[in-house]
Amino acid sequence: MKTVHFLVAFVLLASASPLALASDPSPLQDFCVGINNTGNGGVYALNFLFVNGKFCKDPGLVIANDFFFQGLNIPRPTNNQVGSTVTLINVEQFLGLNTLGVAIARIDYAPNGGQNPPHSHPRASEILLVMQGTLFVGFVTSNPNNTLFSKVLNQGDLFVFPQGMIHFQVNLGRTNAVAFASFGSQNPGLITVANAVFGSNPRINPFILARAFQLNPNVVKNLQAKFWNNN
Structure with missing residues (x-):
């Protein structure tokens, strides 16, 4: 009892x-x-x-x-290493969102492979709407299956990324692409996988990462040098 x-x-x-x-x-x-x-x-x-x-x-x-918020109609430059720019509007940029549980982002992709690299949002699911161009998108489920769900999206298509899942988008077209992402949180958070792993502050011991990714430690050190500079 x-x-x-x-x-x-x-x-x-x-x-x-x-x-x-x-x-x-x-x-x-x-x-x-x-x-x-x-x-x-x-x-x-x-x-x-x-x-x-x-x-x-x-x-x-x-x-x-x-x-009221304006400016998401303005294209953003994409001439960077990944070929995309994410313009996130969360509660920090738009104080009217406080307690409402929503946020939005505009994503501009460069032609021929511009990508929003693998990342996750720890506090929100995401729904992506393609406004222009053709995107290849997908997310990977958690262990032990690590199943990839992917799809080619065209203008007007939607795709949902569940909360916390690692996901990505890539522009398959020869022209710029644009998408809008809506989130179920006023501050969805962002963890970019490569930046978090290879650009952490302080750095993760390269021998730990070398074993985890089955890489030569010198390759890890080279990656850390690149992402450290980016951060």
Whole structure:
């Protein structure tokens, strides 16, 4: 009987714990337009309420422009090493997103193989909409199967990347490609696999990575030098 009582208490505790949440917490009010501090030219935090890392702007001072953002129609340059530019609009760039559980990004891809390299979002699933061009996209499931789900997408096509899964996009066309990604979090987070592994600060011991990737340690050191400079 004591065991049963303990199990019941454990389940109730787990369900009530913030650690049991799997996504952004639900808002407890209509909105909470974020501000970065409490002394912003008369715009102050309502009772110093702190929600999702931001103070709330006084609702009486909220205006339509707090929910407005523009500029995602502007193409971004793609003349970099991976051939793409991601313009992420999360709560840091758009304070009106605070507590709403959404974010968006524009992705510009260079012709002939411009890519958004393998990466993951630890706090959100992603839905990708191709606006221009042809993309090869995919994600890999977790261990032990590591199954690749991939697809060629054309204008108007959608593809979903589940939360936390490593995924990528590559431009197959000879012209620029553009896609928009929507996220189920105001701050989805980003882990670029190559940067995280070879560009960490401080660096991971190259002999550890050499064994993990079955590479010569000198190859690892060369990769670390490249990604260290990029970061």
